[in-house]
Amino acid sequence: MDRMHAAVPTIGGSGPAPAAPTTVLLHMKDLTRTREQADARFELSVPDFRVAAGEFVAVVGASGCGKSTLLDILALVLRPSGAQHFRLAGEAGWIDLADLWRRNDERALAALRRTRLGYVLQTGGLLPFLTVAENIALPARLTGQTLSRPELEAMAADIGIRQVLDKKPQYISGGQRQRAAILRALAHAPGLILADEPTAAVDQERARAIVADFRRAASERGCAVVMVTHDRDLVAPVADRAYTFTLDHPAPTVVRSVCHAGGLA
Amino acid sequence: MSRRPRFAVLPLAVRDLRHELVLNLCLVLALAAVLAPLLLLMGLKNGTVETLRDRLVRDPVYREIKPRETLRLDAAWFAALQGRSDVGFLAPTILRGASIVRLGRPGSSDSELVDLIPSAAGDPLLVDNGVPVPAAGEAVLTALLAEKLGAQAGETLSLKVNRVRDGRREQAVQDLRIVGVLPVNADGTLRVYAETALTLDAEAYREGLAVPERGWDGGTATPPMAFDGVLVAGPQRLDALTAGRLTVGTGFAVQEEVDAATFTARTGLPLPEGYAVLAVRGVERPAGLEAVDAIRGKLRGVEVAVLPYVADPPVLRIGGADVAVAGFSPTAKDLRVLDLPPPPWPALADGQTFAAEARLLLPPGVAADTAATLAVRTEVSRLDVPLAVQPGAAPGAAALVPVELLARLRTAAERAVTLTPDQGLVLERGVFRGFRLYARDIDSVPALHAHLQSLGIETVAKLDVIERLRILDLGLTRMFAIIAAVGLTGAAAALVANFYASVDRKKRDLAMLRLMGLDRLDVWRFPIVQGLLLGGVASLLAVATYLALAAVINGLFPADFDLGSEICRLPPLALVLAVVAAVAMAGASSLLAAWKSSRLDPAEAIRVE
Numbered sequence: 123m124d125r126m127h128a129a130v131p132t133i134g135g136s137g138p139a140p141a142a143p144t145t146v147l148l149h150m151k152d153l154t155r156t157r158e159q160a161d162a163r164f165e166l167s168v169p170d171f172r173v174a175a176g177e178f179v180a181v182v183g184a185s186g187c188g189k190s191t192l193l194d195i196l197a198l199v200l201r202p203s204g205a206q207h208f209r210l211a212g213e214a215g216w217i218d219l220a221d222l223w224r225r226n227d228e229r230a231l232a233a234l235r236r237t238r239l240g241y242v243l244q245t246g247g248l249l250p251f252l253t254v255a256e257n258i259a260l261p262a263r264l265t266g267q268t269l270s271r272p273e274l275e276a277m278a279a280d281i282g283i284r285q286v287l288d289k290k291p292q293y294i295s296g297g298q299r300q301r302a303a304i305l306r307a308l309a310h311a312p313g314l315i316l317a318d319e320p321t322a323a324v325d326q327e328r329a330r331a332i333v334a335d336f337r338r339a340a341s342e343r344g345c346a347v348v349m350v351t352h353d354r355d356l357v358a359p360v361a362d363r364a365y366t367f368t369l370d371h372p373a374p375t376v377v378r379s380v381c382h383a384g385g386l387a
Numbered sequence: 388m389s390r391r392p393r394f395a396v397l398p399l400a401v402r403d404l405r406h407e408l409v410l411n412l413c414l415v416l417a418l419a420a421v422l423a424p425l426l427l428l429m430g431l432k433n434g435t436v437e438t439l440r441d442r443l444v445r446d447p448v449y450r451e452i453k454p455r456e457t458l459r460l461d462a463a464w465f466a467a468l469q470g471r472s473d474v475g476f477l478a479p480t481i482l483r484g485a486s487i488v489r490l491g492r493p494g495s496s497d498s499e500l501v502d503l504i505p506s507a508a509g510d511p512l513l514v515d516n517g518v519p520v521p522a523a524g525e526a527v528l529t530a531l532l533a534e535k536l537g538a539q540a541g542e543t544l545s546l547k548v549n550r551v552r553d554g555r556r557e558q559a560v561q562d563l564r565i566v567g568v569l570p571v572n573a574d575g576t577l578r579v580y581a582e583t584a585l586t587l588d589a590e591a592y593r594e595g596l597a598v599p600e601r602g603w604d605g606g607t608a609t610p611p612m613a614f615d616g617v618l619v620a621g622p623q624r625l626d627a628l629t630a631g632r633l634t635v636g637t638g639f640a641v642q643e644e645v646d647a648a649t650f651t652a653r654t655g656l657p658l659p660e661g662y663a664v665l666a667v668r669g670v671e672r673p674a675g676l677e678a679v680d681a682i683r684g685k686l687r688g689v690e691v692a693v694l695p696y697v698a699d700p701p702v703l704r705i706g707g708a709d710v711a712v713a714g715f716s717p718t719a720k721d722l723r724v725l726d727l728p729p730p731p732w733p734a735l736a737d738g739q740t741f742a743a744e745a746r747l748l749l750p751p752g753v754a755a756d757t758a759a760t761l762a763v764r765t766e767v768s769r770l771d772v773p774l775a776v777q778p779g780a781a782p783g784a785a786a787l788v789p790v791e792l793l794a795r796l797r798t799a800a801e802r803a804v805t806l807t808p809d810q811g812l813v814l815e816r817g818v819f820r821g822f823r824l825y826a827r828d829i830d831s832v833p834a835l836h837a838h839l840q841s842l843g844i845e846t847v848a849k850l851d852v853i854e855r856l857r858i859l860d861l862g863l864t865r866m867f868a869i870i871a872a873v874g875l876t877g878a879a880a881a882l883v884a885n886f887y888a889s890v891d892r893k894k895r896d897l898a899m900l901r902l903m904g905l906d907r908l909d910v911w912r913f914p915i916v917q918g919l920l921l922g923g924v925a926s927l928l929a930v931a932t933y934l935a936l937a938a939v940i941n942g943l944f945p946a947d948f949d950l951g952s953e954i955c956r957l958p959p960l961a962l963v964l965a966v967v968a969a970v971a972m973a974g975a976s977s978l979l980a981a982w983k984s985s986r987l988d989p990a991e992a993i994r995v996e
Contacts, residue, residue, distance in 0.1 A: 236904020
């Protein structure tokens with residue numbers, strides 16, 4: 123395990139948040155991912171991407187700009203084509219994710235997904251055969267933790283879904299499903315939550331409320347959030363930091379997308 | 388990294404099954420609907436074969452091995468066979484005809500002709516039919532005989548053995564207490580079963596012997612005389628009426644005229660010129676002294692010679708050369724008619740000593756200084772009978788001996804006869820003509836049958852019945868295997884399709900589980916667990932259905948299929964194996980789905996279709 127870890131540096135906050143030193147949770151440096159399709163080539167380039175503990179990072183971009191690809195890489199389900207650094211802060215130093223991919227250590231990646239990451243998908247991704255409460259408790263159970271019913275009820279009340287805990291996901295509204303999905307991603311305090319357009323299925327007013335509650339609940343538990351969205355206005359009020367994409371065409375059949383800071387202005 | 392439950396996927400798989408309860412119940416019903424009829428078929432097949440087999444196993448008839456023909460077996464042979472482990476019961480029997488006796492009420496002249504069958508302790512025909520084995524002084528009747536006699540167990544009947552000795556009818560009587568009646572399906576003939584000794588004693592009495600233990604009188608064991616026929620020779624041909632009477636009630640059946648050459652060949656005597664000869668004989672069966680006496684009686688007052696003969700006399704050997712021999716014990720009338728000198732021995736009579744009969748008159752020109760022997764070589768007897776050469780010469784070209792000797796040696800061709808220094812010719816005892824044999828169980832029958840065959844004894848056994856059952860069992864088993872293969876193939880195909888489609892439907896959920904950190908093996912287990920569970924529930928349901936229907940079927944049929952055995956039954960182990968096999972099949976059917984499940988990309992959870 124030791125060779126996966128190195129000293130975790132601290133950086134000064136460069137975003138709108140106060141300039142107190144913050145621990146870097148995830149760091150990508152010169153990471154690329156290329157995808158070839160028939161006669162076209164798509165290249166995602168991430169020169170420098172970092173997430174600090176507890177912060178809310180927005181990744182904003184139109185469809186086709188590579189934000190899904192970035193999210194897959196962050197979710198540890200897509201292998202980067204190359205990276206100078208791709209690492210996650212562990213308990214005893216850096217965990218070298220690029221190295222795990224190189225060695226194709228599926229078990230280690232799955233274990234990291236289980237313990238260190240939480241997911242909120244567009245349609246929630248709740249399992250239809252479990253009740254809302256069971257869905258929320260599942261990640262905790264998979265990591266060998268127990269989530270007591272009062273704890274669970276308190277969290278559910280906090281995010282406004284206490285009354286639907288014992289229903290199956292198919293019997294609750296879209297907004298309630300997303301709130302349940304958020305709670306499930308948070309429940310085992312994973313450190314980093316990845317959210318993919320979590321409010322795509324609800325109207326704008328409700329979406330703002332959900333994102334606000336998400337932000338609050340995540341920071342209460344010290345979880346960082348990376349939220350991918352096309353809706354800049356939705357995340358502008360809550361994001362600590364933002365990334366966006368710039369497309370260019372270095373050749374007629376090549377599309378290159380560079381991910382860089384900014385996007386809320 | 389925190390620890391996680393090893394089989395976290397198990398409760399999830401179960402919850403998923405419960406979530407689609409109706410769908411899965413239908414699947415369980417479909418699978419049970421294939422398995423239950425297969426269990427019923429297997430139960431019916433097994434029950435049918437077992438019922439048939441039970442019947443064979445219970446009924447001693449299927450264990451019986453009967454000799455195909457009359458044998459000659461001694462006590463040592465029986466002892467050797469009795470020593471075999473596959474022999475269940477063995478008793479010696481006597482000649483078929485010799486065991487016919489009469490059975491009736493004591494003091495009554497009414498009686499039935501019955502076959503006396505030897506029995507002994509452990510006789511399966513009696514024991515397996517719930518009838519006690521008769522001890523000394525006891526007997527078991529067949530149902531038919533009991534009905535005919537109007538007799539029941541507990542009554543006493545008289546067994547009568549008849550014989551003709553020295554021309555007189557004699558009868559020995561043995562009272563027997565009836566201890567049981569053998570049911571008609573065990574023996575549908577007129578028979579009485581009694582201790583083996585009674586059969587042997589009845590045979591001895593018939594042969595003219597005394598049985599002191601039973602108070603039956605009689606003679607020693609001198610072989611009785613047996614004549615192939617008589618020649619009636621005289622100056623005049625017999626009138627047709629007189630000739631015709633010679634075959635009525637005399638013991639001989641055929642009369643025919645023969646020429647002088649035949650007369651000389653049979654008697655060794657010259658035939659006076661112009662004499663006519665009539666041969667009176669049996670058909671392949673010799674007759675006793677009483678038959679000769681009967682012919683003589685019918686020809687009293689007619690001027691003819693009556694000469695009994697033996698068709699194929701033994702070989703007379705003198706100093707290495709064979710000499711033709713004939714029997715001649717004439718009465719004074721015979722000598723007068725034929726105009727011959729008397730031989731140095733008396734006229735034909737029973738009761739002479741052996742020495743008186745073992746005499747020889749040589750023809751002229753044959754050296755008489757060396758010993759002469761009559762050599763008897765038959766399948767049953769090997770005798771060299773020394774003869775005392777008498778002074779004088781035979782009137783013809785053949786040597787003459789008392790015809791009594793040849794007639795007794797004729798018996799040695801069919802019955803074992805030995806020569807003892809003090810008693811002369813003696814009928815051998817302790818020779819049995821067959822057996823009652825039961826194998827220990829039906830599976831021992833073929834080997835025992837083969838063993839007897841190797842001893843040169845052809846037997847009749849219900850081999851074909853046993854073999855037919857084996858073939859039936861094999862055929863039904865194969866038929867069942869074919870039906871099972873078709874049914875299970877269909878069921879397996881349906882399961883494979885269902886499980887595969889199920890994984891396809893749930894691929895986002897399964898990918899979500901992968902995204903949440905379950906590894907490939909976990910999601911591989913997901914359809915496997917479901918397959919095993921569905922297979923288990925379906926097979927238990929099938930077993931329950933089978934048990935219920937088997938009870939119904941067994942309730943429908945026992946009246947028609949006797950003995951109360953169940954027509955549909957399976958050993959518990961077979962049911963356990965069926966459940967295990969069905970669960971294994973369902974598990975195997977989920978392998979394709981499991982493979983697909985394990986190949987799912989966790990990124991698919993993130994994608995929106």
